[in-house]
Each structure stands twice: as structure tokens, then as C-alpha cells.
Amino acid sequence: xxxxxxxxxxxxxxxxxxxxxxxxxxxxxxxxxxxxxxxxxxxxxxxxxxxxxxxxxxxxxxxxxxxxxxxxxxxxxxxxxxxxxxxxxxxxxxxxxxxxxxxxxxxxxxxxxx
Amino acid sequence: xxxxxxxxxxxxxxxxxxxxxxxxxxxxxxxxxxxxxxxxxxxxxxxxxxxxxxxxxxxxxxxxxxxxxxxxxxxxxxxxxxxxxxxxxxxxxxxxxxxxxxxxxxxxxxxxxx
Numbered sequence: 001x002x003x004x005x006x007x008x009x010x011x012x013x014x015x016x017x018x019x020x021x022x023x024x025x026x027x028x029x030x031x032x033x034x035x036x037x038x039x040x041x042x043x044x045x046x047x048x049x050x051x052x053x054x055x056x057x058x059x060x061x062x063x064x065x066x067x068x069x070x071x072x073x074x075x076x077x078x079x080x081x082x083x084x085x086x087x088x089x090x091x092x093x094x095x096x097x098x099x100x101x102x103x104x105x106x107x108x109x110x111x112x113x114x
Numbered sequence: 115x116x117x118x119x120x121x122x123x124x125x126x127x128x129x130x131x132x133x134x135x136x137x138x139x140x141x142x143x144x145x146x147x148x149x150x151x152x153x154x155x156x157x158x159x160x161x162x163x164x165x166x167x168x169x170x171x172x173x174x175x176x177x178x179x180x181x182x183x184x185x186x187x188x189x190x191x192x193x194x195x196x197x198x199x200x201x202x203x204x205x206x207x208x209x210x211x212x213x214x215x216x217x218x219x220x221x222x223x224x225x226x227x228x
Contacts, residue, residue: 006157042118042218043203058215090157099145099207100165103216105157 003027004106006091011111013078013085021076021109023091030096032074033103036060037088046089049074050096078111086113116141116208120219127194128227135189135222137204142182145207149178149189152201152221161202162189194226 004025013019025032034046045058049068063082068074074093078085089109094101117140127133137147146165150158162171162178164187170179177190191198201223205216 004157040220042220043205043216045215088155092158099209102148102160102163104160105150107157108155110155 004091004093004104006106006109008109011109012114013111014114016080018077018079021078021089023074023076023106025072025093027093027104029093031094032068033092034066034074034076035090035092037090043090046076085111087111116206116217118204118206118217118219120204120222122222123220124223126225126227129194129196131194133191133194135202137187137219139185139206141208141210142185143209144182145209147180147187147204147206150203150205152203158203196226196228198226199224
């Protein structure tokens with residue numbers, strides 16, 4: 001059953017804590033993306049990766065970090081430097097990072113601050 | 115700067131009605147336009163992808179059109195059903211700048227009442 005999985009579904013962060021959101025895909029896609037979704041705002045790109053061991057900043061990368069050590073995995077760390085982390089986080093992938101490719105999305109992780 | 119606008123922000127219709135959702139964009143230099151569906155608290159599902167050279171795409175009861183010159187796309191839903199209730203998002207892939215990014219509208223929240 002191919003697709004994108006994100007875990008956990010809900011994540012709680014204490015002040016000053018780093019937390020990591022998991023994103024795994026078994027679609028054999030080269031490109032992966034992280035978006036943040038807030039009420040009343042369009043999706044905003046945090047980071048994207050076109051190939052293993054390479055990633056690029058999106059529009060709102062400050063306070064976040066990523067790694068791409070394996071093709072199927074693209075974890076996102078929300079660091080303590082991100083002062084307003086409460087949001088819905090969506091991971092996506094596409095076959096290649098070419099403009100014609102559609103993006104497939106995971107079910108999302110909702111991050112809440114305690 | 116490319117901007118994407120979706121009107122109306124919310125729509126409520128009785129079951130069985132045909133309806134049209136609108137998406138407009140400010141810069142016609144795009145690779146493609148994509149329509150997505152998002153159920154509450156869930157990830158996005160790609161519905162239709164229209165390349166810049168295409169005028170429309172159809173999938174089941176859904177038909178999306180693209181008029182690049184006027185910067186408009188419509189998503190037509192025939193014979194609406196309560197299961198169509200969701201938020202519908204459109205996104206464009208611009209030719210200018212970083213074409214790895216999608217530019218998103220804020221969505222139209224659709225309620226189909228039985």
C-alpha cells in the first residue's frame with residue numbers, strides 16, 4: 001500500500017524543547033517537501049529536498065531543520081528558535097522536482113505548545 | 115509577485131446542485147495549476163492537474179478549466195453529494211523565480227447539505 005505516512009498525528013512541545021516530525025514515503029519519489037498550514041493563510045513551504053543528501057530552504061525555514069539521509073525519509077525538527085510553532089504540518093513528495101509533477105501529501109501532524 | 119485568490123471563501127449548497135469554484139492568479143506565466151481537496155484535520159488529495167498547454171481536465175464528476183490569459187481556473191462539480199464537503203485549494207506552479215514552489219490560494223470551504 002503505497003503512500004506517505006506522518007507521525008505522530010498530534011505532538012506537544014514544551015517551551016525550549018526541540019521536537020521532530022517524521023515523514024516517510026514508499027512511492028520511490030525523489031523530491032520531498034514540508035509545508036506549514038495556519039488558519040487564514042495559504043500553505044507555506046518550509047524546506048524541500050530534490051535528492052538524497054540535499055535540501056533547500058523554503059519561505060519560512062527559520063527555526064526549523066531537516067535531513068535527507070535516505071530517499072524515503074525527510075524528518076523535520078522544530079527547534080526552540082521557532083517561537084510560534086503551533087500549526088498543522090504537511091509533508092509531500094513528488095516523483096521528481098520538475099515543474100510538471102504533482103505532489104502527494106501525507107495526513108499531517110498537528111503541533112501544539114504546552 | 116504571483117498571488118492566488120479563491121472566491122468564495124465558503125459555499126453551502128443543497129445536495130444534487132451543480133457548482134463552480136473559482137481560482138484566479140495574477141501572473142499568467144505558469145507551468146500548471148492544480149486543484150486539491152482537504153478534509154478537516156487531514157492532508158491534501160490531488161484532484162486535477164492542468165498543464166499550461168491544456169484547457170481542461172476531467173475526473174468523474176469534476177471538471178477543471180484553465181484560462182491562462184485571463185488568469186482564471188474553475189472547478190466544476192456536477193451533481194454534488196454530502197461527501198463532497200471539504201475545503202478545495204488551488205495552487206499554481208510559476209515559471210518565474212523558484213519553480214519548485216507552489217503558490218497557494220486560501221481555499222473554498224464547501225458544505226453540501228443532504
